[in-house]
Amino acid sequence: MVKTTPFHPRLAELNTTQLWSHWAGHLSASQYDIAAKHEYFGVRNAVGFFDASPLYKYEIAGRDAERFLGGVLARDIRTCRPGRAQYTIWCDSNGYVLEDGVVFRHSANEFLLTAAEPNLSFLQNQIGSLEVVIDDVSDHYAMLAIQGPRARAALAPLAPEVNELGYFAHAQSKIAGSEVTISRTGFTGDLGFEVRLPADNALPILDAIMEAGEPHHMRPFGDQALNILRIEAGLPLIGAEFSSSRYAFNEHERFTPDELGFGWLLKGIDDDARPFAGRRAILAERSNSSSRWKTVGISVNPREYDELFYGAGLIPPKDEPPAAWETMLYDEDDERAGYATSYTYSPMAQTHIGIARVRPELAAIGTTIHVEQTVNHVYTTSPATVTSMPFYRPERKTSMS
């Protein structure tokens, strides 16, 4: 039986479409009313909230907590000071990515890790002789993401701490009588915050936030809008860009951090004092230049796209939900160049965009790549350009005012 999140009674009232998907065993709204696209615009131009409660959450504490996480996580946990959070990944010993998540550091020895998939036994199995305790607190907390240019203005009357929160910082606050943790994080590539709050007081807190957001046109947004937002932000999604190497059947289903564009997380990998799982394999991959792929953005050349469809007597489709499958890419010689793992029309970029894996020699910005299209039931291609990501990056995402 699928579960509902602590916010569900209120969200069920708000979800006039009654369209739900299943996410981590919970009902998750696909879209709340007539147009997912409008929820998207609501986030980009005002503020929206998203129920992220189904995320798994682990409290990791103890004298050796930092040392433990330093060995598990591929990003250097020592650079994450108390009051800060880090986007991070963890790898297997062959240097393939297992999963990603966000780790919050509350004090020298107290951390909280969020992840899209369950990880308790995996984490506990890595403890060995260290003095670390890991608790699954997934159901203790609900999580609400408040995202968009008005996010700060909407939350400030309830939690003035947001005015001082830098990008990826977090602070304790009190909303509707409950202790909450607010972080300057999110999955939209916009100004935004996430509130972690006690599940048993979720509804009063949600009501307070909705009331505070009302003059700013705060509205809920669902999976569909989130997917467009996160692709514009160039943010990878487990299940789309990659899945855990632990469950791969062959080498086509596992990827290294460098292949996934996570190289930036590995800062300091040359330091022997950072013995995380997969490090030696990744170092070998680098010294042998053996990466098979590079992750890039692709931006479809809009003129050729339009001409392709108009030329066939059709109206160019630009309003499909993000593709739920891989989109094949070809090089100038019609050889396979790779594939887009996420692909959507972007209102901000005014063209189709994708997060793609291509052969390393095709990864230079400006390279032309040909994207599979179906026109009149026949496969053809239209040209796209390799670009950097994110596709949309407003200054407000990281700025202090």
Add this chain to the structure above:
Amino acid sequence: MTDTNRYDAIVVGGGHNGLVNGAYLAKAGLNTVILEQRHLVGGAAITEELYPGFSFTTFSYALSLIRPEVIRELELVQHGFNPIYMPTSFSPMENGDYLLLGPDRDENIREIMRHSPRDADAMDRYEHDVARILQLIQPLFDRVPPNIFGKSEEDAEDIGWLLGHLGSAEPKVIHDAVRLITGSISDFLDDYFENEALKGYLAASSTTGTKVGPMSAGSGLVSLMMMMGEHDGHLGSWSFHKGGNGGFTQLLGRAAQSFGAEIKLEARVDHVITKDGRAVGVVLEDGTEYLADVVVSALDPRQTFKKLVDPRELPGELVESIDRFQFNGTSAKVNFALDGAPRYPALGDRTDHYRGFVSIAPSVEYLERAYDAAKYGWYSERPYLDTCLQSFLDPDMAPPGKHVMSCFVQYAPYHLKGSDWDTERQNLGNTVQATIESFFPGFGDLVLHREVVTPLDIERVVGLSEGNIYAGDFLLPQMYFFRPAPEWSQYRTPIEGYYQGGSGTHPGGCVMGAPARLASQQILKDKAAKS
């Protein structure tokens, strides 16, 4: 005179077409200056804080027809292009009911069925037939019109293209297009629908900006023009730009400057300097001269041919054509700052119907009666209102909890019989407010501030003759290869080096950018041919 006043090209007018023109010319490497009479660029597409905290789109208020080519070629996305898609259309009815349409086809069918089960599938047929017409006409918007009177090889090629394009369409599509373009929108809709509310909603845009009623032949043409736009692949859909249409023209200005164009504000051009039949520059009203071999007027045809140059330098037939060119401004704006959201009784406290246009056009007859007044030189007692509360989609337009409301008013003829607009301005405001009040009881109590913009104000402030928002009526004899005059639809003028590239040229008015894009192509082609 200093060398600093010498340019390769001068664009007269910093409205959206002037900015687009200047951007294209500068992008092509021409040292270009755009001269704007006011303290801000944008012409009729501006956003002004006329009441503290409230941003008004004083004149033009929504975006649809801007050509995708302009967005791409001028790299507008990189400069902050940010349209906000409008998902709903709300039409209150006189019996207190309403028609609320959104982006979900199936929900729309159910909503239409509430009013007429017969019209539910008629809507699909109508939308499909219209899409086919749009598909046929759209390519004409991206090309210089053929000179059907010309005898050159190039003219023959252009005419050949047109005939080939039309010849490749299905007979039904051509026939539908002719029915729509030459007929009345009322007759066209009667072929599909029976419900008055639905027909009123669909007919409403046929009345905008032009002196025709929905039962007049030619109203179909206006309707077609209003559907020629697109957003994200949805033909005929509309959006607000972030920061209103002024937000859009500000970014056009930034784009033009990034290509190297200079923008000079409060630079009101008096006339074009000509020498031996060719343009060599312009003189401002303050006497400053700017010199260039290319001068482009982004003003309307009356300004272009009768004010900026001496009509005696032009062929008599062209001057006569311009004299006959119909302006007939019939539109006004009333903009409100509101203390909160209006309440529509049948929807209680809901506000989700304010995410797009709110159209006061409950029936074709309502619209036609509104037109009756204009025929006899007066404004409608119960006008058609195309209103929107932009702050619902773009909260930066008004303080939290408050709203800004733009009301486009049709009909308000420029020429009033027995009075004048300086006398009638507030009466018009009262008429509009009373009309809204009749659908939204309590509306008046929300009004914090009201700004009435008559056709005379449009002419005075923006410079559009007779306040015509399209720089000339959308009438068949004023479109395509007749816009603005036979033989002069290709952006050139009889004066060498003097070009026209405003909304008075093909394809016409609305924030489209197409006239300027095509004019700049013509200018660059002529320049290349010369060198």
